[in-house]
Amino acid sequence: MITTITMNAAIDKTYITPSFAIDKLHRVKEMYAFAGGKGINVARVVHALQEPVTASGIIAGHNGKFIEAALAEEGIAHQFVAVEGESRLCLAITDPSTGSVTELLEAGPALTEEDVELMKLTIARLARTSTHVVMSGSLPQGCPVTFYKDCVDIIRENGASPILDTSGDALVSGMEGRPLLIKPNEHEVLKLTGSDHADEDAILQAIHAVMEQGIQSVVVSLGAQGALAGMYNRIYRVTIPKVDVLNTVGSGDSMIAGLVVGDKRGMLPEEQLKLGAACGTANALTPAAGMVSLTQVEELMKSISVQQIS
Ligand SMILES: Nc1ncnc2c1ncn2[C@@H]1O[C@H](COP(=O)(O)OP(=O)(O)OP(=O)(O)O)[C@@H](O)[C@H]1O
């Protein structure tokens, strides 16, 4: 089983708003509301790839109940820790006329020390029956920045492989535990090395630096440009086809799902990267975040190329 952890689960609402402009009134004709937050998106895509998955993390209040009910309706197993307060609403306003995406993310509940300890115990328990535990997204208020680092250790001690997809200080700290895989985007990876050039050389240097830290796989996703990746001390370039994009929110999460499923199935790095990129691109073809069709993933895999460059 693959377990996903979303420390700040959300209702992900998407408003499709042609000619969106600030300071104007818009009547929204098309909208989607799904259980979301990065780890839940990963779980949904793992489920679409037909691997057993359990979604875990923190929920609160009425929105938390919505999240559980929505997952149950989708047939996704879940075991959340419920805390005081209200789970957040994350709003993405997408404008098909310009391709713009405007995101408004609420803060979500504040955790107590007891909540944090209970979450660690839950992760330890789930890790015992999992091959991989994927921790994704920002940490909620009250959660120490070292949380992911502690959990990387807990997951490994309990026999599963830890995967981390977060940013900022939580990523820097979590990397000290040497998770199996991280997937920063180009901005996140350059922040790690303090470089301000987003060119390929800087990204490659950053990938080498991360691998030298003892992290086996680092996949730097580059949106429509595909990805550059370091796996087992080799460097790969992933080239993806040009597609008609509807909404890229959740493409990173979908890519993680493909990579983890690929690892679980024992695929070679090239095939894992192909599956990851196909899931990311398939997500961009759907209006909602973290949603892919298996048929589209399989079709896209045929037009994605992965080249070992060093
Ligand atoms: N515009 C696009 N066209 C085609 N594929 C895309 C596009 N954007 C993203 N993808 C696919 O999804 C993968 C991950 O995307 P991206 O680099 O945007 O991740 P991210 O920044 O972590 O996304 P998010 O945080 O919104 O989940 C890319 O490597 C690519 O395969």
Ligand SMILES: O=P(O)(O)OC[C@@]1(O)O[C@H](CO)[C@@H](O)[C@@H]1O
């Ligand atoms: O605040 P976080 O946890 O970093 O990001 C939350 C979020 O923007 O990420 C997902 C897309 O990747 C959305 O489902 C969700 O709303």
